[in-house]
Each structure stands twice: as C-alpha cells, then as structure tokens.
Amino acid sequence: MTTTNPAEKALKGQPADRRVLAPRVASRHRSGAVWDHLGVDGVHDMGGMHGFGRVPVEVDEPLFHEPWEGRVWAMWSAIGATTVDRFRFTIEQMPPATYLASGYYERWLWAIERLAAEQGLLTSSDRPPATARPSPALVAGEGWFRPGDSVRVRNAVTEGHTRVPRYLRLHIGQVERIACAWPNPGDSAATGRYGPPELVYTVAFDGGDLFGPHADHTLTADLAESDLEQP
Amino acid sequence: MTETTPAERAASLERELHEHGHVDPEAIDASIAEAESAEGNYPSPALGARVVARAWLDPQFRQGLLTNAVETLSEYVPQGVPISVLENTPKVHHVIVCTLCSCYPSGLLGNPPTWYKSFEYRSRVVREPRAVLAEFGLEIEPDVALRVHDSTAEQRYLVLPLRPAGTEGWDEGRLATVVTRNSMIGTGRPLAPGAGNGRQPDA
Numbered sequence: 076m077t078t079t080n081p082a083e084k085a086l087k088g089q090p091a092d093r094r095v096l097a098p099r100v101a102s103r104h105r106s107g108a109v110w111d112h113l114g115v116d117g118v119h120d121m122g123g124m125h126g127f128g129r130v131p132v133e134v135d136e137p138l139f140h141e142p143w144e145g146r147v148w149a150m151w152s153a154i155g156a157t158t159v160d161r162f163r164f165t166i167e168q169m170p171p172a173t174y175l176a177s178g179y180y181e182r183w184l185w186a187i188e189r190l191a192a193e194q195g196l197l198t199s200s201d202r203p204p205a206t207a208r209p210s211p212a213l214v215a216g217e218g219w220f221r222p223g224d225s226v227r228v229r230n231a232v233t234e235g236h237t238r239v240p241r242y243l244r245l246h247i248g249q250v251e252r253i254a255c256a257w258p259n260p261g262d263s264a265a266t267g268r269y270g271p272p273e274l275v276y277t278v279a280f281d282g283g284d285l286f287g288p289h290a291d292h293t294l295t296a297d298l299a300e301s302d303l304e305q306p
Numbered sequence: 307m308t309e310t311t312p313a314e315r316a317a318s319l320e321r322e323l324h325e326h327g328h329v330d331p332e333a334i335d336a337s338i339a340e341a342e343s344a345e346g347n348y349p350s351p352a353l354g355a356r357v358v359a360r361a362w363l364d365p366q367f368r369q370g371l372l373t374n375a376v377e378t379l380s381e382y383v384p385q386g387v388p389i390s391v392l393e394n395t396p397k398v399h400h401v402i403v404c405t406l407c408s409c410y411p412s413g414l415l416g417n418p419p420t421w422y423k424s425f426e427y428r429s430r431v432v433r434e435p436r437a438v439l440a441e442f443g444l445e446i447e448p449d450v451a452l453r454v455h456d457s458t459a460e461q462r463y464l465v466l467p468l469r470p471a472g473t474e475g476w477d478e479g480r481l482a483t484v485v486t487r488n489s490m491i492g493t494g495r496p497l498a499p500g501a502g503n504g505r506q507p508d509a
Contacts, residue, residue, distance in 0.1 A: 122456060
C-alpha cells in the first residue's frame with residue numbers, strides 16, 4: 076500500500092496557496108529579516124493532538140522522493156555556524172498553516188534559507204566559523220534528582236525554544252536515570268552556540284495520567300534538569 | 307522571477323550558496339550517492355540489522371549495548387549524539403517517537419522513514435500506542451507493558467527486538483535478514499523465519 080501525507084496531497088490540490096505563500100517568504104529572507112515573530116507554542120508540538128488519522132506507511136520508500144530533497148538535506152552542512160536547536164527553532168517559526176502544508180524537506184528548506192541569510196552566506200563569501208557539536212560524554216557528578224524521585228515538569232511557557240512537549244507540562248513523573256548531559260536547548264537556540272552541559276533525565280509518566288484511563292502505557296521523555304522541580 | 311516550487315527554491319538556494327563558495331554541487335551529488343548506496347558501515351537499516359543479529363548471538367556484545375551503547379557501537383559508527391538501546395522482552399515492548407520533530411537513531415539507521423516524521427505518528431503514538439501499533443499489524447498483548455519513548459533531548463534510542471523462534475543455529479548474516487527497520491523502532495517484529503525472501507523490508 077502506498078499512501079502520501081494528506082497535507083502534501085492537500086497542497087498538491089491547491090497550488091494557489093503555495094503561490095501566495097512563496098513570494099512573501101522569499102522576499103522576507105532576501106531582506107535579511109529572519110523571522111517576523113517568535114514563539115514556541117507551535118503546531119510542531121504535536122504529541123497527543125487529535126484528528127490526524129491513520130499513519131501513512133509507504134512500503135520500500137526511497138531515501139529521497141525528489142532530487143531536490145536530497146540536495147536540501149546535503150545543504151544542511153553549509154549552515155554550520157549554528158546549533159541543532161536553532162535549526163529546530165527556526166522550523167518552529169513557520170506559520171502553522173505553512174508547516175502543516177509542507178513536507179519534511181520543505182520545512183528543512185524553509186529553515187536553511189533563513190539560517191543561510193542569517194549567517195550572510197547568500198551575500199558574502201565570508202563564512203562564520205562552524206559551531207562544534209559537544210561530545211556525548213556524560214559529565215561527572217550528581218544532579219538534583221535521583222532515580223526513583225518524583226519530579227514535576229515545570230510550566231515551560233516561553234517565547235523561546237523548549238524541548239518540553241506541551242502534553243507533559245505540570246505532570247508528575249518518576250526519574251528513571253540520567254540520560255545524558257547536553258547544553259540547554261533554549262540557550263543554544265537563542266545564541267546559535269552551545270553552552271555548558273546540563274543533566275538530562277529520563278522521566279517516566281503514567282499514560283493514564285496524561286491521556287485518560289484508557290491509556291495503559293508508560294511514556295518516557297528526556298528532560299533537562301532545569302525543566303524539572305520537586306512536586 | 308518568483309520562485310514557487312520547493313525544487314526551484316532549493317535550486318536557487320544552492321546556486322546562491324555555490325556562487326559565494328559555501329557549497330560544492332559535486333560534493334552534494336557525492337553525499338546523496340553515498341547515502342543512497344549506504345555501503346559498508348554507512349548508517350542504514352541493514353547496519354542496524356547487523357548490530358541486532360550480533361546482539362542475539364553474542365551475550366557480551368548485547369550486555370555492552372544495554373549498558374554502554376555509545377562505546378559498544380563505536381566500532382560500527384562514530385556516535386555524534388548519545389544512543390541507548392532498549393531491549394524488548396516477553397513482558398515489555400518499547401516503541402520510539404519524536405513528537406516535536408524527527409529525532410531518530412540516524413547515526414545507526416540512517417534517515418528515518420517518512421511515516422516516522424508524519425504528523426499522524428507524532429501526534430498519536432504517545433496517546434494511543436496500541437491502536438497505532440495495531441495499524442502496523444502489531445498487536446501487543448494486554449499483559450505486555452508498553453513503553454513509548456518520546457525523543458525530546460539528544461538521547462537517541464534503538465529498540466533491540468526479540469529474536470524470533472525458529473532461528474536457532476542461524477549465523478549473524480542470516481539472522482540480519484529477518485531484522486526489519488520497524489522492529490528496531492518498535493512498530494514491528496522481526497520477520498518470522500521463512501516469511502522473508504532475504505530482502506531487507508523497509509516497512
């Protein structure tokens with residue numbers, strides 16, 4: 076069975092929408108104004124949303140469906156003077172209707188256009204130094220929480236970037252272990268640089284608490300220490 | 307001239323980046339070709355299948371995967387981000403997702419399939435995982451604990467599926483032929499012996 080994303084299908088049926096959107100987007104990135112608004116409570120934060128329907132599965136799908144997708148994927152390496160968090164944060168600035176109507180690599184393209192402009196790569200041969208990715212090695216030392224501790228997810232309302240999904244805000248879970256140490260994503264998104272590492276915990280939540288009594292699963296997420304508090 | 311399609315916008319972006327010396331179109335061709343052929347230890351479902359097959363045969367390797375996957379996998383691929391291996395048992399089934407974007411064990415399995423990045427999967431599998439897995443043909447018994455892992459940080463996950471019955475005495479190469487990509491994400495099981503034709507299924 077071969078299906079495609081309904082959003083892509085809808086877009087193909089409505090080429091006028093794309094014509095309206097594209098010139099506005101293009102002129103904005105040419106003018107150097109990278110984003111016209113900030114905010115993170117976006118449509119990208121999809122966990123638990125209703126209404127999307129059956130998961131479309133394409134059997135034996137190719138790595139790239141069209142040649143331009145592979146070229147966009149490969150161009151990611153050109154915008155090295157940034158962080159993965161700023162890349163994600165840029166995608167999160169897409170207007171919701173555009174996000175929903177865009178395929179995966181269209182969202183990449185949208186972000187790479189803006190980050191290339193931000194780094195001056197479309198107008199100059201000068202290239203800002205690439206941002207080095209931190210090592211995945213764990214930092215030594217103990218954190219605020221221990222395995223088995225109950226923790227509450229802070230209400231991460233921000234106009235910046237957060238990796239706390241909405242469906243976990245203010246819920247209480249149990250720390251399972253330290254997952255890794257990583258620079259704070261909000262800071263990395265704002266600055267395009269990686270700061271000092273912070274402990275990240277794997278926290279387990281009761282599915283029924285999150286989504287109602289019919290949900291009998293356990294949900295885990297990896298949350299930064301600064302996103303957690305004692306209940 | 308107004309650019310309207312993603313293909314035109316991508317071409318325009320590449321042209322401008324190339325004019326200023328920031329990309330080399332031939333290097334882009336080469337990266338795409340390398341990813342599409344995915345030979346040797348290039349990240350791909352086939353590479354993941356080799357790791358799983360070895361874990362089924364080699365208890366020490368399996369233990370290393372479960373306790374220190376980054377180091378244990380370093381002989382296959384350098385891990386730019388931490389990775390952790392989740393072992394399925396007769397009583398626990400793991401499934402992975404990234405609700406916020408598309409985080410996936412790409413360092414081992416390559417780029418994720420489109421369905422993994424779909425709005426449908428991202429929205430629903432955290433809320434109604436049994437229903438979603440049933441759509442994949444995977445019925446999880448009520449007495450099996452289901453654990454859904456939302457990849458919200460830089461930690462990546464690989465599911466180590468249960469070895470299917472009927473594969474006793476198989477070597478690593480033969481075992482790898484039953485390990486599907488979906489079985490390493492948690493939306494499938496390895497193929498039953500005899501069901502496959504030796505081809506690596508993607509879905």
